[in-house]
Amino acid sequence: MVTQVTSFSRNGLSDWVVQRVTAVILAVYTLVVVGFLLLGDIGYTEWSTLFDQTWMQIFTLLAILSTCAHAWIGMWTIGTDYIREHYFGSGADGIRFIYQITCIIALAIYLIWSIKILWGN
Amino acid sequence: MQVSLYRYNPETDEAPYMQDFTLEVPGGRDIMVLKLLELLKEQDETISYRRSCSEGVCGSDGLNMNGKNGLACITPLSEVVKKGKLSIKPLPGLPVIRDLVVDMDQFYTQYKKIQPYLINNEPPPSKERLQSPEDRAKLDGLYECILCACCSTACPSFWWNPDKFIGPAGLLQAYRFLADSRDTATEERLANLEDPFSVFRCRGIMNCVNVCPKGLNPTRAIGHIRNMLLQRAV
Ligand code: SF4
Ligand code: SF4
Numbered sequence: 001m002v003t004q005v006t007s008f009s010r011n012g013l014s015d016w017v018v019q020r021v022t023a024v025i026l027a028v029y030t031l032v033v034v035g036f037l038l039l040g041d042i043g044y045t046e047w048s049t050l051f052d053q054t055w056m057q058i059f060t061l062l063a064i065l066s067t068c069a070h071a072w073i074g075m076w077t078i079g080t081d082y083i084r085e086h087y088f089g090s091g092a093d094g095i096r097f098i099y100q101i102t103c104i105i106a107l108a109i110y111l112i113w114s115i116k117i118l119w120g121n
Numbered sequence: 122m123q124v125s126l127y128r129y130n131p132e133t134d135e136a137p138y139m140q141d142f143t144l145e146v147p148g149g150r151d152i153m154v155l156k157l158l159e160l161l162k163e164q165d166e167t168i169s170y171r172r173s174c175s176e177g178v179c180g181s182d183g184l185n186m187n188g189k190n191g192l193a194c195i196t197p198l199s200e201v202v203k204k205g206k207l208s209i210k211p212l213p214g215l216p217v218i219r220d221l222v223v224d225m226d227q228f229y230t231q232y233k234k235i236q237p238y239l240i241n242n243e244p245p246p247s248k249e250r251l252q253s254p255e256d257r258a259k260l261d262g263l264y265e266c267i268l269c270a271c272c273s274t275a276c277p278s279f280w281w282n283p284d285k286f287i288g289p290a291g292l293l294q295a296y297r298f299l300a301d302s303r304d305t306a307t308e309e310r311l312a313n314l315e316d317p318f319s320v321f322r323c324r325g326i327m328n329c330v331n332v333c334p335k336g337l338n339p340t341r342a343i344g345h346i347r348n349m350l351l352q353r354a355v
Contacts, residue, residue: 010316011317012314012318013315081278081282
């Protein structure tokens with residue numbers, strides 16, 4: 001049975017708000033990065049100087065967290081819409097569970113990996 | 122003209138099938154689809170469908186005609202027939218009982234959930250609970266719903282989660298009572314709707330608006346409910 005235990009906040013309203021706020025953060029972040037790239041001659045030095053700045057690191061982390069929340073809400077919705085007994089038979093719950101775990105692991109990897117890139121050497 | 126009709130009798134058929142009929146509409150008139158079904162029934166009396174008022178008031182002959190939901194009794198052939206062909210199927214998504222007759226239980230269960238009646242525990246005034254003309258006007262475009270289920274059965278979100286998503290028809294009625302100045306249960310009504318499924322499965326596809334035979338706009342009502350939930354939370 002499709003349940004809401006694995007929903008992001010278990011509250012439709014917060015999920016809905018989070019989905020929209022994270023979308024705005026991601027849009028602004030994309031604009032900033034694309035804008036920077038369009039500035040002209042960007043080489044390794046310019047790129048790494050940008051990411052050495054605290055504001056950019058915080059902004060990037062925020063964008064990554066937004067990606068994780070946004071993607072989880074979206075993937076959870078897709079999973080509860082389409083992975084149901086109607087299509088997958090009685091194993092639907094198990095398949096959905098594996099699907100959700102895969103999503104969580106993938107997002108966790110992105111998060112940890114990005115933090116490593118941001119603050120690693 | 123050619124009519125392709127969805128047939129299913131669970132007692133004799135293993136699976137549903139489409140049966141083809143050819144018929145001449147008397148005098149080539151532009152009759153309603155319900156009338157056409159009556160003509161077909163003269164050819165084959167086992168054809169089953171629901172009907173009652175035959176003038177778009179009772180909401181019992183909601184069908185899928187050439188892919189679009191509507192009321193058979195107020196849909197003229199000229200509106201749906203394409204290249205002399207018409208396919209008639211039951212409302213999509215609901216279990217079929219027989220031919221064009223569907224089991225509406227899931228639909229009514231969702232309707233029941235929104236408590237479709239006025240709740241007001243204050244002592245009633247001697248005559249009646251009055252409403253100003255302005256407050257009454259807020260119910261226009263909401264109270265006219267005849268619960269034909271054309272909208273909910275055209276909504277993918279309702280197909281996917283008919284046990285959890287209230288669906289456009291139920292939500293239109295939910296807003297009808299949220300918007301009623303005489304109803305005092307706004308808070309508990311909203312509390313019952315804020316989970317991830319009841320309202321928030323609506324993806325704004327607007328299939329509901331596209332098919333409503335009464336010209337109502339469930340998507341707008343759903344937007345109002347979302348705003349009320351948002352305002353209540355901040
Ligand atoms: S607008 Fe919402 S309720 Fe209407 S058909 Fe689309 S998803 Fe369903
Ligand atoms: S909103 Fe329109 S389509 Fe939906 S049940 Fe009511 S009358 Fe029928």
